[in-house]
Amino acid sequence: MKKLVVCKFGGTSMADSKTVAQCASIIKSDEARKFIVVSAPGKSIFEPMKVTDALIACYKEAKETGSCANAFHHVRERFERMVQELGVDLDIKSELDAVEKGINEHTETLDYAASRGEFLSAKLFAKVVGLPFVDASEFVFFDKHGNFDAEYTNDKCREVLGKYDGAVIPGFYGVKRNGEITTFSRGGSDISGSIVARGVSADLYENWTDVNGFLVADPRIVDNPQKIEELSYKELRELSYMGASVLHADAIFPVKKAGIPINIRNTFEPENPGTLIVPNSEYHNGKVVTGIAGKKNFSVILIAKSMMNTQLGFARRILSVLEYHEMPYEHMPSGIDTLSVILDTTGRSSEELEAIVREISSAVQPDSISVIDKISLVATVGHGMFKKVGTAARLFTALARNNVNIRMIDQGSSELNIIIGVANDDYETCIRAIYEEFFL
Numbered sequence: 416m417k418k419l420v421v422c423k424f425g426g427t428s429m430a431d432s433k434t435v436a437q438c439a440s441i442i443k444s445d446e447a448r449k450f451i452v453v454s455a456p457g458k459s460i461f462e463p464m465k466v467t468d469a470l471i472a473c474y475k476e477a478k479e480t481g482s483c484a485n486a487f488h489h490v491r492e493r494f495e496r497m498v499q500e501l502g503v504d505l506d507i508k509s510e511l512d513a514v515e516k517g518i519n520e521h522t523e524t525l526d527y528a529a530s531r532g533e534f535l536s537a538k539l540f541a542k543v544v545g546l547p548f549v550d551a552s553e554f555v556f557f558d559k560h561g562n563f564d565a566e567y568t569n570d571k572c573r574e575v576l577g578k579y580d581g582a583v584i585p586g587f588y589g590v591k592r593n594g595e596i597t598t599f600s601r602g603g604s605d606i607s608g609s610i611v612a613r614g615v616s617a618d619l620y621e622n623w624t625d626v627n628g629f630l631v632a633d634p635r636i637v638d639n640p641q642k643i644e645e646l647s648y649k650e651l652r653e654l655s656y657m658g659a660s661v662l663h664a665d666a667i668f669p670v671k672k673a674g675i676p677i678n679i680r681n682t683f684e685p686e687n688p689g690t691l692i693v694p695n696s697e698y699h700n701g702k703v704v705t706g707i708a709g710k711k712n713f714s715v716i717l718i719a720k721s722m723m724n725t726q727l728g729f730a731r732r733i734l735s736v737l738e739y740h741e742m743p744y745e746h747m748p749s750g751i752d753t754l755s756v757i758l759d760t761t762g763r764s765s766e767e768l769e770a771i772v773r774e775i776s777s778a779v780q781p782d783s784i785s786v787i788d789k790i791s792l793v794a795t796v797g798h799g800m801f802k803k804v805g806t807a808a809r810l811f812t813a814l815a816r817n818n819v820n821i822r823m824i825d826q827g828s829s830e831l832n833i834i835i836g837v838a839n840d841d842y843e844t845c846i847r848a849i850y851e852e853f854f855l
């Protein structure tokens with residue numbers, strides 16, 4: 416059977432006529448690349464604004480004044496220039512007129528306007544590479560609350576794309592069953608690419624962006640970190656939960672259902688093999704640690720009570736308080752007489768946190784309860800640490816050597832991830848120390 420590859424090109428790859436021509440040459444260099452998902456034109460050295468942001472400005476202008484004529488000028492000019500420079504046979508004026516009119520008529524939600532960058536980008540790219548345009552509104556579905564309807568979408572995607580040998584499809588949006596255009600969250604074309612890969616049963620999902628793949632650690636903290644050559648879906652999930660952001664965090668789910676690998680590639684360095692994300696957690700990249708990621712600004716509620724371990728329903732009562740406040744918890748490490756609840760309190764008021772502490776107090780009558788703020792969580796992730804004696808010792812010794820005080824330790828039973836809590840002030844030192852220990 417012939418190999419089938421789905422490619423998704425991001426905003427910087429679609430930014431101007433030069434980058435679009437580069438994407439076209441990538442498609443032409445491998446005949447397995449048949450189904451292409453595109454983002455709206457993003458930023459480039461010549462273009463300071465993403466088309467999606469320009470369209471959001473159009474929506475605001477249309478809502479306030481009844482017409483987006485002013486703000487739409489930028490979008491019009493940008494697409495007209497690309498069509499002209501690429502010399503493609505596309506009646507871009509009629510397309511742009513229809514979009515401008517549509518934005519003026521759709522002021523009840525932002526999504527119609529926001530989606531038009533991908534729509535126009537796909538129309539353009541379809542002409543450039545000589546493949547049919549297929550609208551995502553034919554097969555990407557959301558329920559009436561705007562939640563993605565994965566299974567219905569997959570059935571429809573198979574049915575619709577099954578009729579084609581190849582196509583160019585706009586990313587980022589779909590429709591509700593009533594036909595209303597609905598978008599994913601920003602960066603959502605990564606999810607669209609994954610949907611198409613699952614729908615056409617691709618052998619590989621190539622996600623073309625402007626970096627060579629995932630790095631072992633944040634380059635703003637570690638100088639010139641190594642690239643991750645290969646990692647598993649599970650490792651990716653752990654790393655992106657903690658803030659590694661090359662791919663939209665939800666993009667993994669459609670391909671995961673079908674076991675399709677994702678290859679992150681760089682449009683501007685196509686010879687670089689990028690990072691390969693594989694379904695199998697038993698693969699071996701030969702490393703103990705695959706990557707390090709972290710996030711700042713967590714709060715920890717520390718609860719102590721003698722004989723806690725003998726009290727039935729202790730944790731349940733604490734969790735009920737959190738549930739009542741619609742506050743998810745991140746981790747809950749416990750000792751014999753102590754339990755800590757780690758919360759991401761971004762966007763929550765100090766009054767709300769105080770109310771939670773008060774209610775937990777009255778629910779479980781602890782011996783003591785206190786809150787520490789400004790805690791960072793750092794995750795050291797890797798299947799290679801499974802049953803590998805001495806990994807934790809190396810990690811903690813490295814931190815001790817660098818004078819980092821560990822406030823909390825949490826290792827899941829899968830031995831895939833050791834999460835530690837440190838003061839925000841120690842965050843950068845902590846990441847550098849772990850990197851030095853495992854990678855230098």
Ligand code: ASP
Pocket residue numbers: 425426454455465467468532586587600601602603604605
């Ligand atoms: N164009 C959208 C954004 O700027 C979606 C995407 O590029 O994936 O977020």
